[in-house]
Amino acid sequence: MATHDDETVRAQYEAYPYPARDPADEAKRLVTGSPSHLAEINHYLFAGARDFGPGGPPFRALIAGGGTGDGAIMLAQHLADAGGDAEVVHLDISRASADIARARAKARKLTNLRFEQGSLLDLETLGLGSFDYIDCCGVLHHLDDPETGLKSLAASLNDQGGMGLMVYADLGRTGVYHIQDALRILTAGDAPSAQLESARTLLADLPETNWLKRNPWVADHLHGDDAGLFDLLLHSRDRAYRVRDIFALTTAADLSVTAFIEPARYDPETYLRDDALIDRARKLDWPDACALAELLAGSIKRHVFYVAKGDAENRVAAPDSPNAIPVLRDGDGQNLAQGLAATRRLNADLEGLSVSYALDKRAPAILSRVDGKRNLADIHAALTMDVTWEDFKAAFDDLYAKLNGINVMLLRTPSA
Ligand SMILES: C[S@@+](CC[C@H](N)C(=O)[O-])C[C@H]1O[C@@H](n2cnc3c(N)ncnc32)[C@H](O)[C@@H]1O
Numbered sequence: 259m260a261t262h263d264d265e266t267v268r269a270q271y272e273a274y275p276y277p278a279r280d281p282a283d284e285a286k287r288l289v290t291g292s293p294s295h296l297a298e299i300n301h302y303l304f305a306g307a308r309d310f311g312p313g314g315p316p317f318r319a320l321i322a323g324g325g326t327g328d329g330a331i332m333l334a335q336h337l338a339d340a341g342g343d344a345e346v347v348h349l350d351i352s353r354a355s356a357d358i359a360r361a362r363a364k365a366r367k368l369t370n371l372r373f374e375q376g377s378l379l380d381l382e383t384l385g386l387g388s389f390d391y392i393d394c395c396g397v398l399h400h401l402d403d404p405e406t407g408l409k410s411l412a413a414s415l416n417d418q419g420g421m422g423l424m425v426y427a428d429l430g431r432t433g434v435y436h437i438q439d440a441l442r443i444l445t446a447g448d449a450p451s452a453q454l455e456s457a458r459t460l461l462a463d464l465p466e467t468n469w470l471k472r473n474p475w476v477a478d479h480l481h482g483d484d485a486g487l488f489d490l491l492l493h494s495r496d497r498a499y500r501v502r503d504i505f506a507l508t509t510a511a512d513l514s515v516t517a518f519i520e521p522a523r524y525d526p527e528t529y530l531r532d533d534a535l536i537d538r539a540r541k542l543d544w545p546d547a548c549a550l551a552e553l554l555a556g557s558i559k560r561h562v563f564y565v566a567k568g569d570a571e572n573r574v575a576a577p578d579s580p581n582a583i584p585v586l587r588d589g590d591g592q593n594l595a596q597g598l599a600a601t602r603r604l605n606a607d608l609e610g611l612s613v614s615y616a617l618d619k620r621a622p623a624i625l626s627r628v629d630g631k632r633n634l635a636d637i638h639a640a641l642t643m644d645v646t647w648e649d650f651k652a653a654f655d656d657l658y659a660k661l662n663g664i665n666v667m668l669l670r671t672p673s674a
Contacts, residue, residue, distance in 0.1 A: 293422025
């Protein structure tokens, strides 16, 4: 049964559909992100082996709490481009949000996306059928009981399917909850527009010592649109998770985490320098290693992760066969290779965290032959330098570990 607080959340998203989007912008760009990039879904849930093209098995996806459509539009566009038999269902309690998503779909002439109004808590009675993939991005942490929400989603997921989830992370959002509490004290009972005005006034006056003001991962976003500011500072219900909370939440719903995005941010070795401490970290179980990495980073403000039903074993693609096809998530191998050729260093900024990796001397030549079609055997054969398969594979594995860690390279592993 919907509570008074559920109604407050719904009213917020009717008044301030999130994120603010203009359907006219679809002519200029596709908003991409994680979760639900099709290459990630394939890599982290279907071991790279799912065929989304013509002749592949039918694919049904649910975007639960789809909002103004970022995830639904990206996935529906990727699936339309792939050309297979696919349907994406956008579900949201907010009609105003769905109207924007619908207009975006129309602007793109997408015919594989349909819209349903309702709560993800009512999936059992909505009769939408079952799904191969469910996206629930930025929604569970606004529910009264996220565990019940996740279980409701899991009940609509096919056994071989998986989900892409995002929940807030507390360390990177340091200061957000202080100001949410302060605004509750200062603006209780005010109309949303008055609350927004007070929030802007308060932000302008915060002292140097305030944690939100001192938090560079969030401070940059304090001057955006009304929908973004309301969502950040005036939400009536919003909680944040640590890695360990995520494992508890997913285990309770009989789901296993297959990956966090970006993987390097959840690897203690991204942060540790001392050999003895690295040795200690290497002995940790994966959940403990991820939890440690989050504590060391301090900057993670949202956890994006993929989960599978039951055991996560064999769900993630690995470069363990000459048939594996490396895929660049965005962009193309030749361009990336050109950028790296001079320094042979891979530099990346992961939301404020700078990483820099030295690359093998063969890395640019390998990368320039990654086109999403050639498999590892083809890439090896296409190299002009004389290099054994073993040496090639060692160089590729090194390159792959670094590029996959920053979510630039994924794999497809079509069956022979
Ligand atoms: C922060 S927005 C996220 C939108 C979108 N997933 C994204 O990442 O861009 C949260 C969305 O969840 C929707 N929502 C909240 N509770 C819901 C529920 N119980 N069932 C379905 N949608 C819900 C809201 O209306 C809102 O559109």
